[in-house]
Amino acid sequence: MNQAEAKVRIEELRGQLHTYNHNYYVLSQPSISDYDFDMLLNELIDLEKQFPEFNDQNSPTQRVGSDINLEFNQVEHKYPMLSLGNTYSEEEIRDFETRIKKLIDGDVEYVCEMKYDGTSISLTYEKGKLVQAVTRGDGVKGDDVTANVKTIRSVPLQLSGKGFPDEFEIRGEILMPFEVFNSLNEEREEIGEAAFANPRNAASGTLKMQNSSIVAKRKLDCYLYYLLGKEIPTRNHYSNLQSAKDWGFKVPSNTKLCKNIEEVIAFIKEWDEKRDDLPVPIDGIVIKVNSLDMQEELGFTAKSPRWAISYKYKAERVSTKLEKVTYQVGRTGSITPVANLEAVQLAGTTVKRASLHNADIIQNLDLHENDTVYVEKGGEIIPKIVGVELSERSAEAKRIEYIDNCPECNTALVRKEGEANHYCPNEMGCPPQIKGKIEHFISRRALDLDGLGEETIDLLFQKGLIKDVSGLFRLTKEDIVPLDRMGDKSAERILNSIENSKQVPYERVLYALGIRYVGATVAKKLAKAIPSIDKLATSTLEELIEVDEIGGKIAESIVEYFSNEYHQNLVAQLKEFGLQLEKKIVEDENSSNTLEGLSIVISGSFNKYSRDELKDLIELHGGKNVGSISKKTSFLLGGEKVGPSKLAKLEKLGLEMKSEDEFLKMIGL
Ligand SMILES: NC(=O)c1ccc[n+]([C@@H]2O[C@H](COP(=O)([O-])OP(=O)(O)OC[C@H]3O[C@@H](n4cnc5c(N)ncnc54)[C@H](O)[C@@H]3O)[C@@H](O)[C@H]2O)c1
């Protein structure tokens, strides 16, 4: 490659890598695989080495990928937060040791740790209290996400034990355990939201949410792995970690102190076997020099410390043949493409199918008929296709074209702008949608009907006995008894439980309706804020957005649902059958109507009550808690660290802020 060609390629790579970084760190939506990203980055590193005349401080080789999000306040790091050098082989680990030995005399101890695959965080403690939590950001400054981090149970707000310095920082990784990830994605798919690609993206996406109470529900975890400060207990990384454990931090117990590089290599091998059993994702091992004095001597490059390196495990991957792509229709009409594969063994299970999620994924993979594909499986339930072996593609192979029509009812599919998934809009006539809605309606968290399973629903539907959920309430014993494997007893049980379902509280009925984006949690919020279906059906978009935790997307979906005549009819029928379509207000002795007519926004962190408790207090006294400041807001209930954008908006609208104490006085507490 000559100089001119190199210049073109370097610029091209830098541009691509910038975009990939943005998608990965800021949007939490990676657009290529990590492996392909690392290969492009390595190509750029090599070219910059060969052609140093094109060096640029802003090159992705010189800077950590930034996750800064301007919705948060940016805080400068006291000590920079850098990335880690990557290695993929034993040889590179030995090179790491050789580089160290050039600068350091004598024996070097190493600490081996899991390389947790989440998003990094720096926590500052003063006098034993958590005062700030900041993301890595661009390495120099990061986002202040203290309010969100405070919702993570494994992060101590107040330290225990003895001997912690007055002021110090501790760094670690925020993670989403596999179990939480799998059930979160199940729930998202159920209500028609796009699934997260992997636990890492789910963790980073969650940490950057504006609403801490949603963060709290996501059950993130936090493992700590580095202590910094002027007065930390010792000059050894390993023993500092042990102290941190005594103060109440979640410090992984599988961290190992190694006397030499042979022990390091043995540790790496040992964990290659055991890593599948961990509850959280890891993608390798981090090796750190134990002595802090040596760490200081070794120092940093622009992007990573010289005293640490990561060894990345190759994800377990196998190749197999793509047989065909089929398309599933969910109960909300959302289409999920599925790759049907020639059966292959992977991580102890037989894999025959892999989710392709949506049209973009198929396009990015540039999938062709009969392709040989690479499949990987982490702790996620569904294996994924990570690449295609181009050398095995025949010249005639046709590209996989996404379908234009519903595979079940042939209606033309639609895809809304900005959404990943295609939809079949034929809600009332598309069989899997109809059956899916009925199944959802009777599911455990909805009406919880006993004795009715998928197969019975299928039979009832095929025989034309039910066309939608209202049909359930018209069923008679004579309808059910003749069905396969049904008798008098089971028919009675079904009818009984249908009768009982008329007592199921409003919030669960609302969830049962299966309005897109209205999951169980949202339904609860809605029922609390707007306590009857008649009111909900006539609420405007603006009124809905005022409700805490209800964003534009959910509000739009609700308005759309009730503007449909078919749904209006359905709701009217359910009312006639006697279902609970209003919330029964529970009287409370301590309640009052002091705050009646007031819309109150809560922001910042508080001393006496948690945010959730304050919300309950507002409601208990007749007020309304709303999510964002508008003309209609009565006042802002502000704690410590109210965001500057909130304050500016408050001032612009000429609104008042009340402190926690002032608020409590208002309601006589
Ligand atoms: N697919 C994409 O589009 C895309 C885009 C950008 C980056 N990436 C991937 O991300 C990598 C770069 O990300 P990165 O800069 O965060 O580096 P990294 O993830 O390779 O390593 C650094 C990070 O490791 C984490 N870590 C986990 N356990 C640790 C421990 N015990 N001690 C210290 N740190 C620990 C820290 O958060 C630290 O910031 C790339 O190599 C690539 O694989 C992918």
Ligand SMILES: [Zn+2]
């Ligand atoms: Zn259809």
